[in-house]
Amino acid sequence: MSEPALELHPDRLLPPEPGVRDIARRLYASVQDLPIISPHGHVPPSWIADDIHFDDPTSLLITPDHYVNRLLHAHGVELSTLGVNQQDFGADQRREAFRALCANWHVFRGTPVRYWFEHTFAEVFGITVAPSAATADRIYDEIAAALPTPDYSVRSLYRRFGIEVMATTDDPCDDLHWHQRLIDDPTWEGRVLPAFRPDRYLEPARPDWNADVDRLGEISGVDTATWPGWVAAMEERRAYFKAHGATSTDHSHADAGTEVLAQQEAERIYLAARAGTATAAECTALRRHMVTEQARMACEDGLTMTIHPAVARNHDPEAFGTYGADVGGDIPHAVEFTRALQPLLQRYGNHPNFTFVVFTMDETVYNRELGPLAGYYRSVYVGAPWWFIDAPETIARFRENVTISAGLLKTSGFIDDTRAFCSIPARHDMNRRLDAGYLARLVATHRLTEDEALGGMYDTVVTCPRKAFKL
Amino acid sequence: MSEPALELHPDRLLPPEPGVRDIARRLYASVQDLPIISPHGHVPPSWIADDIHFDDPTSLLITPDHYVNRLLHAHGVELSTLGVNQQDFGADQRREAFRALCANWHVFRGTPVRYWFEHTFAEVFGITVAPSAATADRIYDEIAAALPTPDYSVRSLYRRFGIEVMATTDDPCDDLHWHQRLIDDPTWEGRVLPAFRPDRYLEPARPDWNADVDRLGEISGVDTATWPGWVAAMEERRAYFKAHGATSTDHSHADAGTEVLAQQEAERIYLAARAGTATAAECTALRRHMVTEQARMACEDGLTMTIHPAVARNHDPEAFGTYGADVGGDIPHAVEFTRALQPLLQRYGNHPNFTFVVFTMDETVYNRELGPLAGYYRSVYVGAPWWFIDAPETIARFRENVTISAGLLKTSGFIDDTRAFCSIPARHDMNRRLDAGYLARLVATHRLTEDEALGGMYDTVVTCPRKAFKL
Amino acid sequence: MSEPALELHPDRLLPPEPGVRDIARRLYASVQDLPIISPHGHVPPSWIADDIHFDDPTSLLITPDHYVNRLLHAHGVELSTLGVNQQDFGADQRREAFRALCANWHVFRGTPVRYWFEHTFAEVFGITVAPSAATADRIYDEIAAALPTPDYSVRSLYRRFGIEVMATTDDPCDDLHWHQRLIDDPTWEGRVLPAFRPDRYLEPARPDWNADVDRLGEISGVDTATWPGWVAAMEERRAYFKAHGATSTDHSHADAGTEVLAQQEAERIYLAARAGTATAAECTALRRHMVTEQARMACEDGLTMTIHPAVARNHDPEAFGTYGADVGGDIPHAVEFTRALQPLLQRYGNHPNFTFVVFTMDETVYNRELGPLAGYYRSVYVGAPWWFIDAPETIARFRENVTISAGLLKTSGFIDDTRAFCSIPARHDMNRRLDAGYLARLVATHRLTEDEALGGMYDTVVTCPRKAFKL
Incomplete structure (x- = not known):
């Protein structure tokens, strides 16, 4: 069995009725590339000031995101496993946390978290396979490899976004x-x-x-x-x-x-x-x-x-x-x-x-x-x-x-x-x-x-x- | 640039999916011309008793309609400008009020007020251009010209409606x-x-x-x-x-x-x-x-x-x-x-x-x-x-x-x-x-x-x- | 005028947009015949233990179902007419209750009760005409004739369902x-x-x-x-x-x-x-x-x-x-x-x-x-x-x-x-x-x-x- 691919469809979230979708495509295209105005959020200013690189996929994508860890918690994953409020959270534990996310990928079906993750994986990191227990390590490694590169400093991402x-x-x-x-x-x-x-x-x-x-x-x-x-x-x-x-x-x-x-x-x-x-x-x-x-x-x-x-x-x-x-x-x-x-x-x-x-x-x-x-x-x-x-x-x-x-x-x-x-x-x-x-x-x-x-x-x-x- | 037209599409508000719309067209057609039964409203009976003619577009369409004046108020137009509770509200002021409506036409996008206005302008008064700062006076004049004519007495409209x-x-x-x-x-x-x-x-x-x-x-x-x-x-x-x-x-x-x-x-x-x-x-x-x-x-x-x-x-x-x-x-x-x-x-x-x-x-x-x-x-x-x-x-x-x-x-x-x-x-x-x-x-x-x-x-x-x- | 037929369309309740409907058909087909798991309900266990046959259409379909009798009550039918809490409710009364349902069939338009009834009539009893004052007795008789047969004991229905x-x-x-x-x-x-x-x-x-x-x-x-x-x-x-x-x-x-x-x-x-x-x-x-x-x-x-x-x-x-x-x-x-x-x-x-x-x-x-x-x-x-x-x-x-x-x-x-x-x-x-x-x-x-x-x-x-x- 071939692995399910991760692909972002250009029409995603647009109305499925063809007549309405055609109009929506044109409307969306008119703003698709406009800059992002984000008047309220919780990104620490130190990140930008220091132009940091993120340490690893888990501390970037899982640990600080309560949208993610609450639903994993509901399905029995301990918050500690996800790195929440852990003083020493080593490389193996981070990888395990990421595996927990990927192994539980199906529990996010229909949630916006799933949609955001797909976009992040595909657009920000170029991932092309769907998360699963089988692909967790590969995705982790790909993201981990990208993070220290110049294109993935916070300021680089800020500009790219x-x-x-x-x-x-x-x-x-x-x-x-x-x-x-x-x-x-x-x-x-x-x-x-x-x-x-x-x-x-x-x-x-x-x-x-x-x-x-x-x-x-x-x-x-x-x-x-x-x-x-x-x-x-x-x-x-x-x-x-x-x-x-x-x-x-x-x-x-x-x-x-x-x-x-x-x-x-x-x-x-x-x-x-x-x-x-x-x-x-x-x-x-x-x-x-x-x-x-x-x-x-x-x-x-x-x-x-x-x-x-x-x-x-x-x-x-x-x-x-x-x-x-x-x-x-x-x-x-x-x-x-x-x-x-x-x-x-x-x-x-x-x-x-x-x-x-x-x-x-x-x-x-x-x-x-x-x-x-x-x-x-x-x-x-x-x-x-x-x-x-x-x-x-x-x-x-x-x-x-x-x-x-x-x-x-x-x-x-x-x-x-x-x-x-x-x-x-x-x-x-x-x-x-x-x-x-x-x-x-x-x-x-x-x-x-x-x-x-x-x-x-x-x-x-x-x-x-x-x-x-x-x- | 040509002026945007005001047109009522025969399918307006019907479901956009063609299969459903076809059915809806037939259902709508079956009642389209049935008489109006209006068991609750706020039209003064004196209007009908005296078979009055309305004075002007503003006192007909703007001043008494809180749907209209509340949203204009939210966008900074004074209620007094719209004639609300004004003892002496002259011809110039009425025209200014109408201009305020037309200049703010875009703020009504997506509201039912906009829909009712379009119907009223097109069907009741035969207006064919969309309201805007540029067309305000023209629309005002067309309506003002119609109001004193026999077809626009309240009883005439009652019958026509x-x-x-x-x-x-x-x-x-x-x-x-x-x-x-x-x-x-x-x-x-x-x-x-x-x-x-x-x-x-x-x-x-x-x-x-x-x-x-x-x-x-x-x-x-x-x-x-x-x-x-x-x-x-x-x-x-x-x-x-x-x-x-x-x-x-x-x-x-x-x-x-x-x-x-x-x-x-x-x-x-x-x-x-x-x-x-x-x-x-x-x-x-x-x-x-x-x-x-x-x-x-x-x-x-x-x-x-x-x-x-x-x-x-x-x-x-x-x-x-x-x-x-x-x-x-x-x-x-x-x-x-x-x-x-x-x-x-x-x-x-x-x-x-x-x-x-x-x-x-x-x-x-x-x-x-x-x-x-x-x-x-x-x-x-x-x-x-x-x-x-x-x-x-x-x-x-x-x-x-x-x-x-x-x-x-x-x-x-x-x-x-x-x-x-x-x-x-x-x-x-x-x-x-x-x-x-x-x-x-x-x-x-x-x-x-x-x-x-x-x-x-x-x-x-x-x-x-x-x-x-x-x- | 021919009598309106009772037919269950295979696409009923599926989304009307053809593209979405095609997908929905495949999804529905994948579970259509799976067994029913019913973890909460109000069927008396005695029915199954005794493998009873239902007495008549009214005591099966109307009297015990508050979804049905509340809306008929709202339209002026007495609950007693429907057999609710009646000690002696004879054959004629049961038939009258069923007639009340069929004569008021139109009041259920758009309700889920109507949908469930259509399914029950067509799938469980093979009825092919829509309920109405004119068809009430015929439907009643068809169901009444089926009820005592072996296929309609509770256990037979349990298995068939x-x-x-x-x-x-x-x-x-x-x-x-x-x-x-x-x-x-x-x-x-x-x-x-x-x-x-x-x-x-x-x-x-x-x-x-x-x-x-x-x-x-x-x-x-x-x-x-x-x-x-x-x-x-x-x-x-x-x-x-x-x-x-x-x-x-x-x-x-x-x-x-x-x-x-x-x-x-x-x-x-x-x-x-x-x-x-x-x-x-x-x-x-x-x-x-x-x-x-x-x-x-x-x-x-x-x-x-x-x-x-x-x-x-x-x-x-x-x-x-x-x-x-x-x-x-x-x-x-x-x-x-x-x-x-x-x-x-x-x-x-x-x-x-x-x-x-x-x-x-x-x-x-x-x-x-x-x-x-x-x-x-x-x-x-x-x-x-x-x-x-x-x-x-x-x-x-x-x-x-x-x-x-x-x-x-x-x-x-x-x-x-x-x-x-x-x-x-x-x-x-x-x-x-x-x-x-x-x-x-x-x-x-x-x-x-x-x-x-x-x-x-x-x-x-x-x-x-x-x-x-x-x-």
Whole structure:
């Protein structure tokens, strides 16, 4: 039996009906080679600054990618086998982890992970056989051989991927020295921007909050003993980030709640929280007030604000204890935006300097809440589907459900949100194909002319992310 | 460069797969020219009574249509620019508003508003160029020239649109003199019915409630100082409406809650509410009891009861203050029906004289709650998708999700719910095309014969609205 | 006019696009004749033990099937007319009930019930005319004539349907003598397994709970006066069921809540519940603790645990009073799993001996909660759509929404869950066709090779149910 080949079909993900596919091909072709705009992701800036080479296929493709390790875990593979949070993870173990992936290749059938991997294997590494127990070592060796070569340094890949701009995700206390090094590097022509992610400082109920806020005070040089101090420290750090190129801030809390406390009440609760005497309800109220304050600051400094609430973090406390955060034990739950965001939107929703991108893992809100909100408030943009719903089926529905009330232009553009550097082109390419399919269906049902659809393609790939993230 | 043309393709909105489209064409053709039954809408009866001519394109097509002005608002156009709530809005301003629409034509790509506009421009006004900044004045002038001509009086359009019957939406204290004038007019052969919309009298928590209920007492000639008085006054007004041709009552509150209070408790809370001493919880309980009372009255007088709860009204209080209600700041939220309607349905759900049409802007309830309710209770009909979900994508899913448990016949027929008179044929035509597509897919997958699908088409266009609204 | 024929098209339910349909035909053909695995249903074991013949078409096809009688009820047919809960239901009445079905045949257009009936009529009984008032008697007579013949005994049908294994649903206090008779019957080569359904013993708030738990004590021979006694009695009955072939337990409560009480607290509340003094909140807490205890037992005895919460039972109390449970007055409502299952999953979610199949009637949870849970926890399998969402449209979406995060293999395989014995092949065949369509679309969009899709077909029909139910 000959080994199954790995081939990327040029029509992959396009609508199968020949008439619609023909239109979609033309729409896709019009944006296929446009640069990648990646306004939100998790690639460490140090990689680019040092122009690193990746060590090996496993630490590149498996260990850091929770999409991969969660499904392997579900099928009985230990996270430790995949290198998650392992101090000493030797060459043999890395090869074993890669074998585990290839031997379990069938469990990924129909998932987007499978699609991204195929693209990565074929396009980035030139692999031509499908992964399996029989081919695992060969694929591993081919990738391992490529990684140290000049074409596979991070900057080489960045250029080859056609990335125009890429944002990282950074702590407010970060001094952004990696970003500074990139700014100072005359050999570096790319654009890698920080993004401000202050969640930990907005959660007074967290055990480490007090220490974090102390540190925020030190780093910002503003005393955070009082509520005005917290505000001023935040403003200082936002300004610092903006000075280093940041165009956005990102926020993820248990819910989308916003609230405006009276100044005195905010001060009172803040002091109680700092003293460790605030109740759970007060901590929640203060957090919501802090989120709303970030919107107020955004109106002033112009940084785009993005939120993606409503995921139960570290659902499996044992795995969290052993392996730490972000390794698969995060599970979405239902989210409510209409009432939760009202206090924030009634103040800042139509502010000319405010841009507010709302992401969700609960797709029921697209036509019920987010489309209507973005179809009315000037600041609101509906974020692209991500995390658990960044799949072909859900991305297609996202367009169908949001466009009807908010149009194409009040959306964020595609967000890859990834730790898996080599999957970035696969993810953006997936989205371009799906948007082409969506718009082709509008043309095929005579709702748009093909010229308009071509304009729509350009908008989703270029206009939207530039506008939503002020790039 | 030649200007893009505006053309309505005969196959628009039909399924793009040729085999399915052929079937859909035949199904659509079978109902294409049937009269329009419009059992719920917001056209003022005075227009028909006076057989008015519309003043100008903007006050006809833009200012009163919140679908249009909310998306333009989201893109930075001021509501005042569109004429919303403007006392003096001159000829130049009207033209500017129309230019704003045309210059922003691209923001409507993929929305149903765009589809309705195209139909209206092409079919009602014979426009042949696509709207744009370059064509705005020309289109404006063409429409403006047509409006004063005899063919464009409201009655002429009513006839041309093939409207068989149309309901308005009216306050219980309305004396329905416009409807009476139509009844008395020997030159008028159409059918324009009032519909009873008593929301304000069922919300004891509203600041104006007491004054409204006083007025209800005056108009009905029944003292509303007591709970039995409120009930008797309501019954009087319902009878008055029924005598003037009404066949339905319409209700929209914050939730779908129903409740049956003991008579004494209802009386106690009613008196407290009238005295301004009822608690928020009591006001809610009384409102739910009042809703359930309307169902009880419906069993007696046979008026169809429709509800469409769960929208956050006037989400943007500043716009509400400046421009008033119904201008775009209404945002849906999740709704629950199964438990909320149980108290009402356990009493009246199978009553032979009761017809209960339930609308939603939250489509998740179609197969989870409304289909199962309509597939069991005799009174329950699932209302057509409307407001934020009256788009091709959601209308198609409505059929898919409701039919599986309730069949085609336990649905309301299409509801246009519109203030935009000229969009009525576009909206009904859209729905006929989509139902044809849905049924064609059932035929193409061999779940129905084409004869049965033809029967289904007739049912959705004629049988359902006649039955659900007793027309 | 010639009478409409009843014909099953070989391509029914396959995708209508010719290119996709060709692939789907091959995929479907590969599993079309594979045996039926039915791990959850409601066929009485006595039927098989006694190898009964069905009395008449109505008591076979209408009276016990709430899918059928609820929609006829919605259209005004009395449940009594259909034989529901009727002591004396004579030959004429049975014929009248069948006439009511046939005369209302059109109300089932587009429902899965219609599809199953067509399959049953054509394939099981060789009927060749479509049901209608005109053909009702003829169809009735043809079926009635077939029923007493040897080919229509239950065992003959079981063999003809190609059933490999079928589970029943049984009370923990059942002595399983019917199952024992089948085990002891040397002429019986089939496999009919009990399933453990202990709901009533886990609801301390039920009026009959105390008596039920007394009886549990008697039957198990373990004193249930104390909490450890309840646990031991449950363990005894589970062991008894397992010894009689059971491989699963099934649970349906008002919500999916799980909770772990401290031992002392569990004992305290249990005693209070037995004494009739537990509060509603305590009863709920104890029920959730009991559910979690079942998971603990499952880790020990290896019985698969299935849950399907969140349906409002007996929504219409009048019909419940007259006709009893399970006759159509059950209505689903929204359900939450992410937080509700966390206490259970943090303890047992990755236990190597635990298999946990989660069903829902609220499809919004598929990609938001269940797919992510099954894509991480080893024990979790997403149950096939059932009850109100076991229709072509929802089954197709189930695959789309679950596969993206959990893959094909973390699903339960098809579950017919039916009281309607003759519909079993129709239901399984429907699902095979829909899975073929789903996988064909993945092939047609170049996400899978056809060989992989063939593997996926086999997995959904054979691998998944065997693994999820340990068959």
